[in-house]
Structures are given as C-alpha cells and as structure tokens.
Amino acid sequence: MEEKSGMIGKWLKKHLHLYVAATRHNFVLSIRDGSVDLSNFKKWLAQDYIFVREFVPFVASVMIKASKTSDDKNDMEAILGGLTSLNDEIDWFKQEASKWSIPLSGTIVHKANENYCMFLSSLMLPEVEYAVAITAFWAIEAVYQESFAHCLEEDNKVSQELQETCKRWGNEKFGHYCRSLQNIANRCLEKAPDHVCARAEVAFQRVLEHEVEFWNMSHEGVGKSIDIV
C-alpha cells in the first residue's frame, strides 16, 4: 500500500529542488565537512538568535489558531511543547554567544533576516488560516532538523566545538517532534478547501526560499542596519 505521505509528501516531491537547496546548503555542508569559516558561523549564530526571538510569538500565534480551530486537542499540546523548547533555545543561544564572545545586543539585523521575520509576522495575522500557519511552522522546524541531522550522519567531520549546535536540531527527539508537526499539518490540509491548500503550498515554498536566503547571509556582509536593543 502506498505510504500515506499526504499533501506534504506530495509537495516535498514537487518542490524537491527547493527543499534540497534549503536542507543541503553549502553553509550546512561546510559545517558537516569541518571546513566552515568560524566568522561565518558566528554571523549565522547572531542572526539566528534574532530570528528565534521573532519565531517565539509566531509559534504562540500558531498555538492560538490551534486552540481556536483544531478539532484535536493534541495539536495545542504539541505546539506548546515546541514553545517551551524555544525557552531553552534562547538560553542556549546566550550561552553559545558568550562562549564565542559574540555580543548579542546591538547586532545589526541582516536584510534576509528582516525579510524572514516580516514573513513570520504576515502569518500571524488572524485571517491566516490554521492549516497555512501550521504548514509553515512544520517547514521552518523541518529545515533545521534535516540540515543538522545531515551534519551528524556517518563520516561527518563536524569540529568538536560545533557538535553541540548540530545536536540541538539534529537529534532524534527533535526529529520526532517535526514528524508530529508534519502529521498535524497533513491532517489539517486533508480537510482544508483547495484555496487554503494552495495558500499553504505557497507558504511552504516561501519558508524554503527564506531559509536559503538565511543560510546565504552567513557569508555576506550585513545588510540594512536595525539595532536590536
């Protein structure tokens, strides 16, 4: 019997090129083969800290949508689990930043990061359907899980000091969490009208595009300056 991979399984095939661009980016491959330039890693870390702080209210908005519209109370609990792990994530970023002596306040927000955060804000609007928001939420988490799990595969050459970062998102528990989000999204998409599915597919593609731009940022100069206080 054909594995029930749902709408997302179909989109992963249809947009495979973009999905590979997001989950096998040169920056990620350079972490995996140990050739990453540490200054690029530090740029990425500082920008990702800014992103995660914007990601928290987005995840909260998905949880609110779930509590209002989902027919399954487990959805809200799964998303709540993600929200609490973001609490640890922010602490982890602060520890990592001090380990690398990266000043987190006063970081200049790169244009690609600003664009990604504006996209997150657009998905927080109440008129954005739950099926669209949960699909984007799954995609955002899945890109990091796939990228960093790849770094931890056999014969990787990740330097000792970057192992922690890869394990943060590449571990099996986070993989299980992403699969639970994928199942929630598929269940919503099965029931959603065509025009909502179409919007969710666009959101999926937009997430992948923003993730590629986010990885690209690690080896570019900083873009527009917005001080983070």
Ligand SMILES: Cc1ncc(CN)c(N)n1
């Ligand atoms: C840009 C980005 N995308 C996804 C994740 C995983 N929450 C993250 N930390 N940063």
